[in-house]
Amino acid sequence: MHPRNIFKTPPDFTDLAIKYPEFRQVCNLELSGKVCIDYKKEVALKALTRTLLLEFFDLDVEFAPGSLIPTLPLRLNYILWLEDLISCWDSKTVKGIDIGCGSSCIYSLLAAKKNGWSMTALETNKSNLEYAAKNVERNNLCKIITISAQKQNDNIFEELFENAPGISIDGPYNFCLCNPPFYDSQLSTPCNTRNPGKRPPPHNCPTGFKEELSCLGGEVTFVEKIIEESVKYKSKIRIFTSMLGLKSSLSQIIDALLKRNVTNYCTTEFHQGNTTRWGIAWSFFIDIDLKKNKI
Numbered sequence: 001m002h003p004r005n006i007f008k009t010p011p012d013f014t015d016l017a018i019k020y021p022e023f024r025q026v027c028n029l030e031l032s033g034k035v036c037i038d039y040k041k042e043v044a045l046k047a048l049t050r051t052l053l054l055e056f057f058d059l060d061v062e063f064a065p066g067s068l069i070p071t072l073p074l075r076l077n078y079i080l081w082l083e084d085l086i087s088c089w090d091s092k093t094v095k096g097i098d099i100g101c102g103s104s105c106i107y108s109l110l111a112a113k114k115n116g117w118s119m120t121a122l123e124t125n126k127s128n129l130e131y132a133a134k135n136v137e138r139n140n141l142c143k144i145i146t147i148s149a150q151k152q153n154d155n156i157f158e159e160l161f162e163n164a165p166g167i168s169i170d171g172p173y174n175f176c177l178c179n180p181p182f183y184d185s186q187l188s189t190p191c192n193t194r195n196p197g198k199r200p201p202p203h204n205c206p207t208g209f210k211e212e213l214s215c216l217g218g219e220v221t222f223v224e225k226i227i228e229e230s231v232k233y234k235s236k237i238r239i240f241t242s243m244l245g246l247k248s249s250l251s252q253i254i255d256a257l258l259k260r261n262v263t264n265y266c267t268t269e270f271h272q273g274n275t276t277r278w279g280i281a282w283s284f285f286i287d288i289d290l291k292k293n294k295i
């Protein structure tokens with residue numbers, strides 16, 4: 001985990017169960033007296049994420065029924081990596097774009113609440129848009145988070161930069177972030193590993209509806225689209241970034257960058273318990289540290 005990630009020290013479930021009735025309801029008491037939750041139950045994951053957001057960030061977040069329940073340590077690792085990336089130049093105000101904010105709008109909420117960053121959150125799904133807007137309102141962050149509806153699934157920045165009504169784009173954004181839909185919608189069984197037979201089944205109950213988790217060509221095609229549009233809108237965003245769910249996607253994305261002569265990129269690994277994710281960042285503006293790092 002990132003050295004500044006507060007979840008490097010696991011939260012005390014007993015304290016949380018005493019303080020939060022919603023969390024208490026999903027807790028089990030082991031014979032040893034240890035308080036634990038069943039990560040295979042969606043209701044338990046929901047209560048855990050809601051409780052951690054309230055306790056550590058004073059954020060009150062609701063999720064659309066059936067939508068993706070974000071895991072907080074990973075989202076925080078990504079935000080902390082962004083803090084490191086943008087720290088290399090002086091910026092009085094930080095502005096970011098959250099591509100596919102989901103119903104929780106978690107990245108924008110964390111970025112705004114923790115760091116005071118101004119965020120523009122893009123989303124295509126109607127119910128996610130409604131929930132994201134309510135989450136921003138409920139947490140009094142409307143002044144620094146703008147939710148923008150994307151009409152086309154295959155557009156990334158075009159609608160925002162060409163014709164988003166009511167959004168004034170005053171100077172370049174510092175960064176964009178993205179947790180893309182991982183799976184290829186053409187595959188009948190979603191697969192999140194290159195060696196499905198060798199990997200143990202996931203510890204957490206899978207959450208999220210199809211449109212959130214999959215797209216044509218999966219995450220590689222989605223991030224290739226970000227790369228393609230980044231060339232067109234290179235002056236509008238200082239650092240382009242995305243998370244990747246599969247290690248095999250990383251080399252394909254690096255190839256896609258090199259094909260467009262983008263050599264100024266860096267990668268990272270996000271480690272959270274048994275789950276690893278990857279991050280990629282590129283820029284046409286600032287030399288980013290090309291060293292590979294792991295957090």
Ligand SMILES: C[S@@+](CC[C@H](N)C(=O)[O-])C[C@H]1O[C@@H](n2cnc3c(N)ncnc32)[C@H](O)[C@@H]1O
Binds near residue numbers: 070101212
């Ligand atoms: C994997 S989910 C990530 C949700 C949230 N950011 C998180 O990390 O929990 C991907 C999201 O991207 C949205 N999405 C898909 N295509 C999009 C596009 N072209 N523009 C904006 N959002 C899109 C989906 O509806 C979904 O909510």
